[in-house]
Amino acid sequence: MANETRIEHASETWLADSTVFEVNRVPAHSDHKCYAHxxxxxxxxxxxxxxxxxxxVEVVQASDIEFNEEPFVRENFDDSAFERIQVPGHLQMAGLMNNKYVNIQYPWxxxxxxxxxxIPENNHVALYRKTFTMANRLADTKNAGGTVSIVFHGMATAIYVWVNGMFVGYGEDGFTPNEFDITEMLHDGENVVAVACYEYSSASWLEDQDFWRLHGLFRSVELAAxxxxxxxxxxxxxxxxxxxGSASLDAALTVRNAADAATISATLKNxxxxxxxxxxxxxxxxxxxxxxxxNGIRPWSAEDPVLYEFEVTVIDHAGNIAEVAVQKVGFRRFRIEDGIMTINGKRIVFKGADRHEFDPKRGRAITEQDMIDDVVFCKRHNLNAIRTSHYPNQERWYELCDEYGIYLIDETNLETHGSWCLPGDVLTEETAIPGSKAHWEGAxxxxxNSMVRRDYNHPSVLIWSLGNESYTGDVFRAMYKRVHDIDPNRPVHYEGVTxxxxxxxxxxxxxxxYAHADAIEEYLKNDPQKPYISCEYMHA
Structure with missing residues (x-):
């Protein structure tokens, strides 16, 4: 559900409404860096x-709180009896909820x-609170007519957010950013952000990945002016x-309040x-x-991951630098030609692995060093490709794959295995989620859309994935169309059509x-119309 006007009060009904997956959220956008001068x-x-x-934080039963009368959202609420927890982090790793591991089934x-x-009646909600004072540079930007957002880079499974007692917004899909404009809610001195983070919502039906079921604010939270x-x-x-041997760069920019800018200049640096x-x-x-x-541009590939820096400078009418936006780029051409995948005109073979974001002590709240260790492991062991099974990863992972040279299949946060596959591998098409059910299409x-918008500019991303083990149906046609409406060049992968x-x-x-070698051979010998990838072939 997209909103043209701000909704000022939270509603409990959103939790079980598949057509409401965001309220007051900032539209998805690229993860380029911005600087002010x-x-x-x-x-x-x-x-x-x-x-x-x-x-x-305090973890309670969802039935025990009342949205628009809940005292924990107030500025002057006494949270001294609440537990202390580190963000990023999981409630399970802090001992506040039980660990659960489920494969195909839903956890309930x-x-x-x-x-x-x-959603189940036995539903937990974590009531988070944080006090902060805006840094001077953010406050100055706000006072000069700018805006300030709060960004949740990763959470599970649905959040309601308040700042200084005022309702900010609601968000699902915790593996891409949930960003909310809080400019009008901030004041001088201390501010308070309160978050109700729910274990289950309608989004849980779309997030039946085969992994440890972990909850809370597990990626960074930040203010962005x-x-x-x-x-x-x-x-x-x-x-x-x-x-x-020539290159070209075309950039489409969306500029807020562009009439108040005099010029926009751009440079490309090696x-x-x-x-x-x-x-x-x-x-x-x-x-x-x-x-x-x-001319003279070196192409990007996993073997030679050459990056350039594209820099856009906005000059206001007073001649001052209003903003500089920076994005690392790699020049490369990935195409399917005559049924063969090629990069820069040469055939490419993926020697890859599926990768979860995971640490035995921190869960999915992994560090930059964890990511570097994984990239170095791949390079040392001749792995050139990763599928982000089964959700978009932290932004920093894509930057590292650009820098070190790893090909990515970027996967949407979608798996509904337990909705259509009964014990004994019995397929029940009529119960499949999302299938062709219109009420799931928007979510x-x-x-x-959130994944493609965020990750579009990364040369390491070669293929978009519509999700994992969610059967198929008309909703996937709508997803496929959205991807190619945004990106006509990268191919789309979805195994569920099998x-x-x-x-x-x-x-x-x-x-x-898990296809056997003879089945793969049979496909490749019979005039294949599409290139082939074993997107999973071994599991531990």
């Missing part, structure tokens, strides 16, 4: 403030039997032509910081920047799980 001090700032660290199977999209003139989204095509191309454009709300043909399309070949049109690649 202080002309008086000549200092640069990224205008971000971490809210990580110690929070207060055998205990309760709710009909989708309803944006100047009055702000580049909200960058969608960059950085192509390399293997026939001519790894040594030398400018290889530059230009200046007049400001426009939807600015397009094109380099034309570029599923939103999930793939259960119903009427939906072969929702995948550009033939992908199978």
């Amino acid at each position: 202080d002309s008086q001090t000549n200092e640069w700032s990224d205008l971000r403030q971490s809210l990580d660290g110690e929070w207060r 199977d055998g205990h309760e039997n709710p009909a989708e999209p309803n 944006q100047p009055h003139v702000h580049i909200e989204n960058m969608q960059i095509e950085s192509d390399w032509d293997p026939e001519s 790894s040594d910081g030398n400018v290889v191309w530059e230009t200046a454009n007049c400001a426009d709300p939807d600015t397009s920047i094109s380099t034309g043909s570029l 599923c399309v939103d999930r793939v 259960h119903n070949r009427d939906y072969d049109d929702v995948t550009d690649i033939e992908t199978r799980m």
Whole structure:
């Protein structure tokens, strides 16, 4: 559900309503870096403030709280009796909820039997609180006509958010950012953010991944300020032509309050910081920047992950730098040609693995060092590809894969295995979620949209995945269409069509799980129309 006007009060009904998956959320956008320049001090700032660290929390039964009369959201609420918890972190790892591991079944199977999209009565909610004071650089930006958002980079499974006692918004899909504009709710001095994080919501029907079921705010939470003139989204095509050896970059920018900018200039720099191309454009709300043909550009690949830096500078009418947006880019061309996957004109074979974000002590609240260790392991063991099974990963992972050279299949946060596969591998098409059920379409399309918008500019992302083990149906056609409406170049993978070949049109690649060698050979010898990937072939 998208909202043109702010909704000011929370509703308990959203939890079990599959058509409500966000309220007051900022539209999904690219994860490019933004910096502001202080002309008086000549200092640069990224205008971000971490809210990580110690929070207060209490875990209660969901039936025990009342939304719009709940005292824990108030500024002056006494939370001294609450537990202390580290964010990012999981409630289970802090000993506040029990660990659960479930494969195909839903975690409530055998205990309760709710009909989708309803949720179990035995539902926990974690009441989080954090006190903060805005950093001066964020407060100055706000006072100069900018905005301030609060960003939850990862949570499970649904959150309601309040700031200083005022309702902010509601969000699901905890593996892509849930960002809310809180500009009007902030004041000088101490502010209080309160979050009700629910164990189960209708979103739980879409998140039946085979993993440890862990909850809470498990990725970073931060404040992000944006100047009055702000580049909200960058969608960059950085192509390399293997026939001519020339490259090109085309960037589509969405600029907020563009009329208050005088010019927008852009530069492209190599790894040594030398400018290889530059230009200046007049400001426009939807600015397009094109380099034309570029010579001497080295192409990006896993074997030679050469990155360039694309920098866009916004100048206001007073001649001051309003904002600088920066995105690392890799020039490469990934295509399916005559049924074969190619990168930069050469055939590519994926030697890959599926990867969960996981640490035995921190769960999915992994660190940058965990990610670096995984990348280095891949490079040492001749693994060139990873499928982000079965959800979008932390933003930093994509930057590392760009830098080190790892090909990614970026997977939507979607798995509904327990809805259509009964014990004994009995397929029940009529119970499949989302299937062709219209009431699930909005949430599923939103999930793939959030992933594609966030990760579009990363050269490491070669293929988009619509999800994992969720059967198929018309909802997947809508997801496939959304991906190709945004991105006409990258192919889409979805293995679920192997259960119903009427939906072969929702995948550009033939992908199978645990297929025997003879079955793969038979497919490849019989005039295959699509390239083949074994997207799962061994499990431990």
